[in-house]
Amino acid sequence: MAEREKTDSRTxxxxxxxxxxxxxxxxxxxxxxxxxxxRARRRIPSRPPTPxxxxxxxxxxxxxxxxxxxxxxxxxxxxxxxxxxxxxEYRSYVxxxxxxxxxxxxxxxxxNQSLTTPGIRIEELREEVDGLRGQQEQILARAQELSxxxxxxxxxxxxxxxxxxxxxxxDGLSQAFARVAQVQDQEEAGRLLAEQYDxxxxxxxxxxxxxxxxxERVLSEQDVxxxxxxxxxxxxxxxxxxxxxxxxxxxxxxxxxxxxxLHGNGIVSVRVQPGGRELTQDGDNTVRASDRLAFQVVVENxxxxxxxxxxxxxxxxxxxxxxxxxxxxxxxxGDTEVVTFGDLGPVSFSTRTTLQVNxxxxxxxxxxxxxxxxxxxxxxxx
Numbered sequence: 001m002a003e004r005e006k007t008d009s010r011t012x013x014x015x016x017x018x019x020x021x022x023x024x025x026x027x028x029x030x031x032x033x034x035x036x037x038x039r040a041r042r043r044i045p046s047r048p049p050t051p052x053x054x055x056x057x058x059x060x061x062x063x064x065x066x067x068x069x070x071x072x073x074x075x076x077x078x079x080x081x082x083x084x085x086x087x088x089e090y091r092s093y094v095x096x097x098x099x100x101x102x103x104x105x106x107x108x109x110x111x112n113q114s115l116t117t118p119g120i121r122i123e124e125l126r127e128e129v130d131g132l133r134g135q136q137e138q139i140l141a142r143a144q145e146l147s148x149x150x151x152x153x154x155x156x157x158x159x160x161x162x163x164x165x166x167x168x169x170x171d172g173l174s175q176a177f178a179r180v181a182q183v184q185d186q187e188e189a190g191r192l193l194a195e196q197y198d199x200x201x202x203x204x205x206x207x208x209x210x211x212x213x214x215x216e217r218v219l220s221e222q223d224v225x226x227x228x229x230x231x232x233x234x235x236x237x238x239x240x241x242x243x244x245x246x247x248x249x250x251x252x253x254x255x256x257x258x259x260x261x262l263h264g265n266g267i268v269s270v271r272v273q274p275g276g277r278e279l280t281q282d283g284d285n286t287v288r289a290s291d292r293l294a295f296q297v298v299v300e301n302x303x304x305x306x307x308x309x310x311x312x313x314x315x316x317x318x319x320x321x322x323x324x325x326x327x328x329x330x331x332x333x334g335d336t337e338v339v340t341f342g343d344l345g346p347v348s349f350s351t352r353t354t355l356q357v358n359x360x361x362x363x364x365x366x367x368x369x370x371x372x373x374x375x376x377x378x379x380x381x382x
Contacts, residue, residue, distance in 0.1 A: 101232035108234030116308035172196030190247030261304035266370030
């Protein structure tokens with residue numbers, strides 16, 4: 001009995017209630033082979049699971065965002081370069097076409113100067129026109145070589161058409177001048193010359209309506225700013241657009257001043273601008289001075305012939321004197337021309353002075369009494 005109890009006591013199993021924190025004690029470790037239950041393992045805290053969007057995803061996102069940003073920057077740079085290149089192309093074309101237009105306009109000025117040169121003979125004039133035609137052909141060739149941006153292709157064609165019309169007009173004038181010597185009828189000669197001059201007039205219309213204005217519109221649409229499309233006015237004097245004016249030119253070119261009847265111009269009146277009040281020679285004229293002050297001298301051709309390159313001068317006789325000069329390029333018999341003198345500079349106030357105007361006598365003019373007029377003037381501030 002005692003032995004059984006002893007055996008039971010020795011074989012009695014330990015309690016099922018165990019605590020993990022007791023396992024840390026080395027004394028609780030059972031000897032091997034003694035039938036002790038296996039030792040519970042220590043639980044080491046583990047890292048929490050990586051949530052979605054963890055470090056790798058985050059770094060990948062940064063790389064993608066950086067790549068997108070870089071791509072956007074590159075696109076902006078490329079677009080900026082393209083915009084700069086586009087604007088440069090437009091500016092370059094406008095500059096090159098402007099050079100062509102300006103050079104051609106200068107030829108028109110020289111033609112007008114030749115047509116209105118006092119005493120020039122018809123053969124001399126024809127040689128001048130021939131030389132201008134050769135230069136205009138060179139300008140036409142330069143215009144044909146220009147390369148325009150796509151939206152200005154049509155305008156480029158109109159520029160070439162303008163220059164071609166000017167070549168044709170000058171060539172026609174040269175041939176017409178050669179025929180004038182054989183044409184006895186001055187009216188017929190005037191008609192021949194006017195027909196050729198119409199081509200030059202048409203070239204100005206084509207340039208303005210089909211090149212200049214449409215080009216300015218395209219530049220605005222393309223947001224190309226601060227670019228000026230040049231003017232190109234070949235015809236300087238619209239009075240030459242009629243057969244009657246050319247008939248008078250033929251008479252002037254083929255008739256000596258002594259054999260062509262009366263010559264001469266006279267001063268009709270002088271007007272103050274702004275306001276248009278006429279000055280009088282009989283008493284003092286009070287004139288309000290301002291930066292807009294100008295005097296208009298009305299000149300009439302009182303003779304029987306067309307007159308050209310007529311100098312007109314205005315002098316304010318103060319200390320120091322103010323003197324200005326303008327030129328009437330062409331004035332037909334019986335016509336009047338208004339010559340405006342502005343930008344006069346500082347005048348003397350509250351002091352009586354004299355304003356003098358003078359029209360230079362032309363060749364063959366006998367009566368010069370009406371070529372000079374004087375007006376008493378007092379300038380005021382109010």
